[in-house]
Amino acid sequence: MNRATFPHFWLPLLLIAPQLAISAIFFYWPAVQALYQSVLREDPFGLRSTFVGLANFRNVLADPAYLNAAQVTVVFSLLTAGFSMAIALLLAVQAEKVVRGRGFYRTLMIWPYAVAPAIAGMLWLFMFNPSFGTLAAIPRALGIRWDPLLNSSQAMGLVVAAASWKQISYNFLFFVAGLQAIPKSLIEASAIDGAGPVRRFWTIVFPLLAPTTFFLLVVNTVYALFDTFGIIHAVTSGGPGKSTETLVYKVYNDGFVNLLLGSSAAQSVMLMVLVICLTAFQFKYIERKVHYG
């Protein structure tokens, strides 16, 4: 291939300038700000800041509320990733069997992805509102005292449901593609070898989906960690108590509600490090595609 050579130094710079400007303004500048803020402490009136070194980080890590948020995040992420992937896989396997109207089903399955997180959260909140929610009747009929606004595990259940529901579409798409990539003859060979449908799934289909599953596991974890702010904000605002306050939600709460800028910045920096680690992990293991055959 011929490499295009530009005669000038300024032209290429000019061409990538918009992208650079966007990255600089919306990514690098805030990141630098956060780093800077994380080593400062503001006085109660916001008039003066003093350099405090790593004190903010020490305080955050020693704060039981932070450790609680970390625990909530782990539980929330595991449940969300687990449910959204399991349900998506089940639906994808069922959709594979549909012969007529397959495209129609798939299109329907993809719609939830287009719903904005806050809207999705509101939808679930309304549906399960203890006083007028249509679907709140179901847990009540089962004899459960349904009140997600007061009961912390029910609140967690509701945010997990809303967050999973939104992510199922995405996972479904990838699982459908993954299933289609498995040669039909492998399934047929195992059927002839004597395997029933369940055994065929666990011994042939599931292992061959491993690359897809692994990829989705990382993507869903990142999603649950960072992209569910809108849902949590709309459904529970981190409550009741702090039972659904994830790390990201706490950054917002501490920074913008409680105006503890130093602490909030320190938390952001730690999340930034986490994202960098996850991304590195993803590049290292997922970019190296698993090839069979």
Next chain:
Amino acid sequence: MATLSLNDVRKSYGKTEVIHGVSIDVEDGEFVVIVGPSGCGKSTLLRMVAGLEEITRGTIDIGGREVNKLEPRERDIAMVFQNYALYPHMSVFDNMAYGLRIAGIKGDDLKARVGKAAEMLGLTTLLDRKPRQLSGGQRQRVAMGRALVREPSAFLFDEPLSNLDAKLRVSMRLQIKDLQRRVATTSLYVTHDQVEAMTLADRLIVMNKGVAEQIATPMEIYDNPANVFVAGFIGSPAMNFFPARIEGGHLHLADGSQLPAPAGVSEGSVILGIRPEHLMPAPLDAEGSLSVRVLAVETLGADAFVHATLGDGDADAIVFRVPGHDRPAEGERVSLMVEPGKAHVFDAATERRIAEA
């Protein structure tokens, strides 16, 4: 080990019928090859026997038991796929052990049976490898091994050699034949390669457009093809066909040459069929010979195939075989005699064989 019988088996996809009623009784231990051009329904037929396609009409019996409604796993058959269909995430050993494990065979018994099959196929040193670490021929042998190890009542093969190079194909062909003889398991083998069909089969089913045109031993089919399609499909190079008329006890060809007509055939239009190997060079313009002009010569070594036209003009093309060292030059005029009794006469309308000349 079992017999296998197909009784008027039909297959339709929606309204279009693609298999129009095939019947055959395969004896215990017999090797039957289904051969035909692409799209004639060979795979569909085999997959119906395997239970991978529903049978629209008719019945299939394996070992005297009707299997129409049975799942593939209840039919006690093994299949070798064209693309081998090896489980990519399992080692060669696990691939071969897969069916046995499902059947509940474990431990030393399992090892012994896989080991035995691996030895028969020369796979002993490859048992720990994954399929992607094998060559095409080795994968093919693993696929064979996976079928063999289960000791099913019938083997089904769907073009198992078509992904191999020519040389490997010949050696695998011999190996398959040898294995099948040794284990004496009823086999149904699909191919579009007529050499494979001729060499492997105890009996052949020649299929065309969903119809079994002829079911017979390879030599019967070669010697007495039932119709123009079978005659043209089996034999390489293909049989020469000429439109002809029977009149006054003679066969009249388009270029005006005449051959003695076979007895007992009424006058009218026919198709004359002569295999390239049944045409022999004769003294120029000898009585009862065909006169041809040579267009091109393909030298294979021992033999040469000569492409020529009947008569002088641009009449029917004809191919005949001569010894490699004794071949005519391009443009030369040659006279050819038909080996007595080796020409076939087909009805022009029905294309069925009516006599030999």
